[in-house]
Amino acid sequence: MSGVPLNVGSLTATVGGVQQPELLDAAVVRAWVSTAARALAEARAEIDRVNVFPVADGDTGTNMYLTIRDAAAAVRVAPADAGGARLLRLAARAALLGARGNSGVILSEWLRGLTVAATRGDSLAIALDTAARTARRAVAHPAPGTILTAAESAAAAARHAEAGGMVGPAGAAARLSTTDAACRGAREAALRSVGALEPLRAAGVLDAGACGLVLVLLSLAAAQRAAAEGVSGASGSIGPVLLDIDLRGHVGHAAPAPAAGGDDASSPDQGAASGGVRDAGRHEHEHGGVATDDVELMFVLERSASAADFSPGAVADALRADLDDVGSSVVVVGGGAEDGAGAGDADRSLWQAHVHTADLDAALGVARRWASRGAVSRVSVRHLAVPPDRWAVVVTTAAPALAAELARGGAVVVLDLDVPPTAADLVAAAVGAGAPRVLVLAPEALQPDPAGPGAEAADEPEAAPEIVRVVAPGDVHLVAGMSALAATLDDPREEDAGVPDAVGAVVAGLRVGGGPAVTVGAVVKRLVAGSPTAIVTLLPDDDVPDATVEVLASRAAAVSDGADVVVMRTGRPGDHVAIGVEPLHADAAEGRA
Known part of the structure; x- marks a missing residue:
């Protein structure tokens, strides 16, 4: 040429x-x-x-x-x-x-x-x-x-x-x-x-x-x-x-496989994923070598370019070493404006961090430590062994332990760890969820506009995913919504068009409360009064003793006439317990009778 x-x-x-x-x-x-x-x-x-x-x-x-x-x-x-x-x-x-x-x-x-x-x-x-x-x-x-x-x-x-x-x-x-x-x-x-x-x-x-x-x-x-x-x-x-x-x-x-211990053969993931080509683009991840408890954590770190504790050039190395201690597939990219790459502006530098880990709490501990040296945003968690079903789901929470549980249920979790997430962050998570339909469970203030910025891009041969919003004002609504979604997808009678309505009905019908652990026994009794109860969800903070949680769970089962009781720690410091009570649907109540 x-x-x-x-x-x-x-x-x-x-x-x-x-x-x-x-x-x-x-x-x-x-x-x-x-x-x-x-x-x-x-x-x-x-x-x-x-x-x-x-x-x-x-x-x-x-x-x-x-x-x-x-x-x-x-x-x-x-x-x-x-x-x-x-x-x-x-x-x-x-x-x-x-x-x-x-x-x-x-x-x-x-x-x-x-x-x-x-x-x-x-x-x-x-x-x-x-x-x-x-x-x-x-x-x-x-x-x-x-x-x-x-x-x-x-x-x-x-x-x-x-x-x-x-x-x-x-x-x-x-x-x-x-x-x-x-x-x-x-x-x-x-x-x-x-x-x-x-x-x-x-x-x-x-x-x-x-x-x-x-x-x-x-x-x-x-x-x-x-x-x-x-x-x-x-x-x-x-x-x-x-x-x-x-x-x-x-x-x-x-060619023969590289000898063990070679210069590039040190990846901790090497040999871990030996599954065959997947039919229809999917593979049983258990056969692909993905550990059943492995999740992917990603976050963005922003720091002052003039910070004295680490030079911008040293941040990536230090962050990479920290994440390498708690997981695998570690990649840290980015830098400061001093390298001419435009990763930040004149005063701020940006990095993106990625890790696969079986210990999300430890990995989040790394993110928290770096948040004390800068600002951590766009924190997302997804489970590596749970591909999207007919619907993908995006949720947002400030409870670290719930993030792991929700991810194991198949959600892409946008975590409020340091800098609160935005509606645009939820749109990005929805677009990247890998499914043609995405259900977003989030508070009203964070609900993305499906037709807003980021939902579509020109010059591309395919449409953006269908993003459907369900308002979930609290963590108990997220747990109930994920449970309802799983039940709805398992119901062969449910058409895709009816999934959001079914999930939305469960979330809207939830009765919620909470307070210090020593007072919530009475709150549970009040919430279950008046109608048969299907599920009672208890979300205790980390400072609530195990013995107290066991007493609360037993009391919830007793006052709700044998309803299922779900207990999930939030991973947050504190002595509060959030409560959600899902009423029993009429047809299920007749079956119990």
Whole structure:
């Protein structure tokens, strides 16, 4: 393509007071992120089906798509006169804040590394190398054959093309040739990935994250090629970018698995996810090696860039080490404005943290410690072994212990740990929940607008999920709502359209109360009076003695004529007990009689 006449301007960026050509001009950046979002949207289900590492939770394609989608949304609303480097900074910041899952977080850091190099005025090959190295540093225990390997292979191919004079004179055409070389390098790494890790060998598939990165690079090449040929990068003007790879790989020709203890074989998740390709995009997670009590915790940390206890460059390392003590699949990305990546503003720096853990309380303890040094927001918890059913559900609570219980029930939990969540946070959780229909259980003030910002994005081949709201003003309403949802989904007579009404009726009909533990016995008696009771829920705070909880549970069972009594600790300090009483429905009451 080096001989194709260029119709793009010779835009420049000021680096150290010197005018230099921009790494990627604004038109290319706009077309790239939009094209990548469309490409990943098309391929997400196919990539999800082969996701077996680090855990077989079938969401790598979805997570990468949602992450780059947020980047595309930020670029789409950027000022028309924004240059390429500024657009990359906006995209990187949006990707960091919106990153989903292990693969999405790594992709956001790869994009941030590219942005650092673009801001410095580096060549494309050096930028790809910087992106690969920053992504690898973000992972506590990198493994071979993953998106990290594909990024490194792409960078190596790009460096070889530039160093060997294969790309011709400097300019947009040269950068396109460099990108084409990077695409080939990433593709070759993806094709080799089936032999790099035992879970991939056992399943006979390529690494899902590596394949997703190939699509991102192919989208960049398509955007550069369109600019070189004078084609507008507007929506729909660039043809679809497809992943021309057999994702099932070639097990019979796979290379031997790396020896134990090798440089990249230290991932604690390696060998933990050896399930096969899932039918219809789903897999029985027990057979995929996901521990039944493992949850994924993610949160955003914001700190002053001038804080004296840790330099911005040291925060990620320290936070990564802390999370590595309590879980696996640890990734921490981000940094400060001093690196030129736009992860924060002049005074604030941002990081996104990700961990898989069987000890959520310990992991939340890490988040709390860092909250004392900054601000922790966008705290989300989901269970790795509970895929969405006909409906996904998003809830919000300030009770840490309830977060684990609700996640085990299948909810995506937005936790109020430090900075209270917003309606936009619930929309983001709903969009990323991985189901076409999402039920949001939250207080009225936090109920998202299904048609509001974040619910839809342009230029994509699929609609946003259907978001249905049910007002749940307190934690007992969340527990009752989750129980009602499970019962409703198990009822073969219930059509999908009736699910929200059924859950909403249970939540609305709940009688609630509470107070200090020494007084709630009388409250229970008052709440159950007047009608038969199906379920009594007790939510004691952590300072309520076990003996007191047992007495309250016994009394609740006695005064409610043998109703089911559910006891769940909140995980909060205090001596209060919240109570919820669900009346017995008329048909159930007749059956009991």
